[in-house]
Amino acid sequence: MGKVNIGLRGWRFEEDEVFDENGRVRPIGTMPEDTKLKILRLAERLGDPCDGCWLEYGREDPGRCRQGEIIYGDPGAEVLLCRHHEPDFLYWFREAGGKNLAGDDEFAERFHDWFVEGGGAPESYEGIDHVDEDPDNVPTVPDQDEALPGLEEELEEFDEEDLSDLDIDLGDLDR
Numbered sequence: 001m002g003k004v005n006i007g008l009r010g011w012r013f014e015e016d017e018v019f020d021e022n023g024r025v026r027p028i029g030t031m032p033e034d035t036k037l038k039i040l041r042l043a044e045r046l047g048d049p050c051d052g053c054w055l056e057y058g059r060e061d062p063g064r065c066r067q068g069e070i071i072y073g074d075p076g077a078e079v080l081l082c083r084h085h086e087p088d089f090l091y092w093f094r095e096a097g098g099k100n101l102a103g104d105d106e107f108a109e110r111f112h113d114w115f116v117e118g119g120g121a122p123e124s125y126e127g128i129d130h131v132d133e134d135p136d137n138v139p140t141v142p143d144q145d146e147a148l149p150g151l152e153e154e155l156e157e158f159d160e161e162d163l164s165d166l167d168i169d170l171g172d173l174d175r
């Protein structure tokens with residue numbers, strides 16, 4: 001057992017904190033607090049468009065947005081990115097002050113502001129090695145059931161009041 005990505009790149013989880021020996025999601029209430037928050041947030045964001053795409057053309061042409069593949073930041077202030085926008089985020093994080101905002105509630109907001117104001121990685125900026133430049137390669141992001149089998153049942157068991165404490169919108173999870 002070790003650290004794994006679930007559904008998206010970026011956040012990593014202790015596999016045995018999240019899944020039981022049959023590969024199904026454990027009861028949510030038994031997860032450590034930070035794992036629980038991340039899992040619920042992850043489930044909510046799976047399938048959402050990339051923040052960068054959304055800011056760039058989501059309003060005029062939502063169909064052009066790519067699905068987010070990579071998630072960074074803390075739950076609630078997370079940034080969701082496609083591979084084309086990941087270098088912009090990494091540049092902001094490393095070179096434009098983003099790092100200093102790690103853990104801040106406004107982390108995502110500040111990145112969005114910077115991006116909307118024309119921020120972006122220089123043409124030559126190297127993101128990370130795995131960035132795939134093949135434009136025809138359309139990534140598939142698993143849906144909630146595929147990435148987190150059994151989560152839906154666990155959510156039904158989980159006290160709704162606890163969920164509202166966590167500011168999780170169940171309606172959004174039901175899609």
Ligand SMILES: [Zn+2]
Pocket residue numbers: 050051052053054066081082083084085
């Ligand atoms: Zn994008």
